[in-house]
Amino acid sequence: MSNQSNKMIALQNVHKKFGNKSVLNGVNLSVDRGKSLVIIGGSGSGKSVTLKCVLGLLQPDTGAIQVNGNETTTMSSRERKKTLASFGMLFQGAALFDSLPVWENVAFGLIQGKGLNKKDAKEIAVEKLRRVGLTPDVGELSPAELSGGMQKRVGLARAIAAEPEIIFFDEPTTGLDPIMADVINDLIVECVQDLGATTMTITHDMASARKIADNIAMLYQGKIIWDGPKSDIDQSNNEYVEQFIHGSAQGPIEMDVFRA
Amino acid sequence: MPNPFAIIGRVFLSALAEIGRIATFTGHSLASIIVPPIYWRSILGQMWLIGYNSLPVVGLTALFTGAALAQQIFVGGSRFNAESVVPGVVVIAIVRELGPVLGGLMVAGRVSSAMAAELGTMRVTEQIDALVTLSTDPFKYLIAPRLIAATITLPVLVLVANIIGVLGGYIIGTGRLGLNPSTYLQVTSDFLEQSDVISSMVKAGVFGFIIALMGSYHGYNSSGGAQGVGKATTNAVVSAFITILLANLIITVIVFGGAS
Numbered sequence: 001m002s003n004q005s006n007k008m009i010a011l012q013n014v015h016k017k018f019g020n021k022s023v024l025n026g027v028n029l030s031v032d033r034g035k036s037l038v039i040i041g042g043s044g045s046g047k048s049v050t051l052k053c054v055l056g057l058l059q060p061d062t063g064a065i066q067v068n069g070n071e072t073t074t075m076s077s078r079e080r081k082k083t084l085a086s087f088g089m090l091f092q093g094a095a096l097f098d099s100l101p102v103w104e105n106v107a108f109g110l111i112q113g114k115g116l117n118k119k120d121a122k123e124i125a126v127e128k129l130r131r132v133g134l135t136p137d138v139g140e141l142s143p144a145e146l147s148g149g150m151q152k153r154v155g156l157a158r159a160i161a162a163e164p165e166i167i168f169f170d171e172p173t174t175g176l177d178p179i180m181a182d183v184i185n186d187l188i189v190e191c192v193q194d195l196g197a198t199t200m201t202i203t204h205d206m207a208s209a210r211k212i213a214d215n216i217a218m219l220y221q222g223k224i225i226w227d228g229p230k231s232d233i234d235q236s237n238n239e240y241v242e243q244f245i246h247g248s249a250q251g252p253i254e255m256d257v258f259r260a
Numbered sequence: 261m262p263n264p265f266a267i268i269g270r271v272f273l274s275a276l277a278e279i280g281r282i283a284t285f286t287g288h289s290l291a292s293i294i295v296p297p298i299y300w301r302s303i304l305g306q307m308w309l310i311g312y313n314s315l316p317v318v319g320l321t322a323l324f325t326g327a328a329l330a331q332q333i334f335v336g337g338s339r340f341n342a343e344s345v346v347p348g349v350v351v352i353a354i355v356r357e358l359g360p361v362l363g364g365l366m367v368a369g370r371v372s373s374a375m376a377a378e379l380g381t382m383r384v385t386e387q388i389d390a391l392v393t394l395s396t397d398p399f400k401y402l403i404a405p406r407l408i409a410a411t412i413t414l415p416v417l418v419l420v421a422n423i424i425g426v427l428g429g430y431i432i433g434t435g436r437l438g439l440n441p442s443t444y445l446q447v448t449s450d451f452l453e454q455s456d457v458i459s460s461m462v463k464a465g466v467f468g469f470i471i472a473l474m475g476s477y478h479g480y481n482s483s484g485g486a487q488g489v490g491k492a493t494t495n496a497v498v499s500a501f502i503t504i505l506l507a508n509l510i511i512t513v514i515v516f517g518g519a520s
Contacts, residue, residue, distance in 0.1 A: 081397075084394075088393075091389070095385055095386040095389065096387075097387055098382075098387075
């Protein structure tokens with residue numbers, strides 16, 4: 001997918017088991033600096049586990065994960081904290097802190113992670129909220145007062161607030177109506193272009209994947225079974241990919257429900 | 261038919277594993293208390309939630325218990341013409357045992373469950389993962405403030421509970437049982453020793469730590485959505501109750517075991 005020196009994220013032969021259940025069975029993939037990789041795959045294919053292994057929220061059983069050339073699986077907690085400072089993350093359910101107002105959610109990484117004072121952090125937070133189409137008065141609300149789409153936008157503002165080099169998106173459009181999903185997709189593309197960030201997104205929404213991605217990889221049963229530029233996905237000649245992108249029940253991918 | 265020894269063995273091993281996990285969690289929590297940063301604002305917020313908000317329930321429990329105790333001791337003492345022991349027995353029973361134990365149990369019911377529910381919800385909605393991605397150690401930000409606040413606040417609460425408990429005995433003793441008010445206070449003061457108050461405060465501090473530890477441990481490690489949070493809440497209260505009663509026995513034996 002890319003030459004060694006230009007790789008921002010690289011996973012080599014990553015395995016992860018939970019008890020007897022093997023979730024990742026030798027994942028190999030890489031993302032070039034400034035590029036956007038979207039990992040597609042059905043529920044339970046290992047997408048979220050892959051993302052959490054890169055973030056360091058889960059430790060892989062075997063394999064190597066390099067971020068900006070540094071091996072992350074053997075990092076000390078201090079080194080990991082330093083690496084995390086260059087990450088931004090939009091969670092599936094936004095994962096906003098209920099106990100804090102919206103602006104403090106956006107400014108959290110700036111205050112706690114970078115040690116900015118509250119006044120300066122709030123100015124940046126308001127600017128980032130404006131960047132995702134939210135007015136400053138939204139900053140004073142509690143996350144519980146926001147709609148799902150607004151929560152996602154606040155989550156996006158929080159992800160870009162510290163201007164990270166790498167941004168992860170976990171199912172950014174799940175649970176949103178098609179119009180709001182497209183708004184979020186546009187915002188993601190714009191914000192990422194502004195920052196020049198490298199991104200890794202996991203989704204099963206093909207419309208989102210086509211809009212966000214430079215490259216697409218498909219994960220099936222814990223392995224990457226196809227990867228390439230998004231323009232090639234319709235000519236993948238891979239029956240698994242074709243079944244997935246067409247959303248067909250017939251094909252080699254068998255859902256658990258059919259075996260019952 | 262299942263082998264009963266195998267069942268006993270499995271239960272024993274699983275109990276040992278749980279004790280090991282709690283010990284590891286405790287060690288990690290203690291380390292996070294000692295090493296900066298210390299979140300003073302969170303500590304003060306938790307002290308308010310644990311202390312001020314628990315005051316009515318702890319105060320009423322102490323008042324009614326002290327009053328009922330005076331009535332019972334009066335009835336029992338009157339069989340031996342020893343009604344005058346009421347103030348002395350009430351103050352010793354309240355300060356040494358009932359104040360800290362009942363206060364601890366009441367706060368455990370209120371606070372352990374609330375902590376487990378809050379942290380459990382943060383876990384299942386990925387808010388704890390979000391903290392990590394924002395370069396913030398969840399142990400320092402979430403667990404340490406709760407442990408510090410509960411350990412400081414419980415002794416203050418129990419001190420107040422002790423005073424109210426003795427007052428409950430005084431009200432019944434002088435108002436209903438016909439004991440002389442000034443004699444009642446004099447006997448109370450004569451019977452109370454410094455070691456009683458110190459042991460009461462030590463117990464309260466230990467119980468506070470246990471309450472926050474159990475609430476935090478079960479909430480932090482909860483999984484499985486709303487049902488998992490509910491289970492964590494129940495487990496937090498039950499384990500806090502049992503651990504408080506066990507710790508009370510151990511402290512009582514250590515402090516008063518050699519007394520004649």
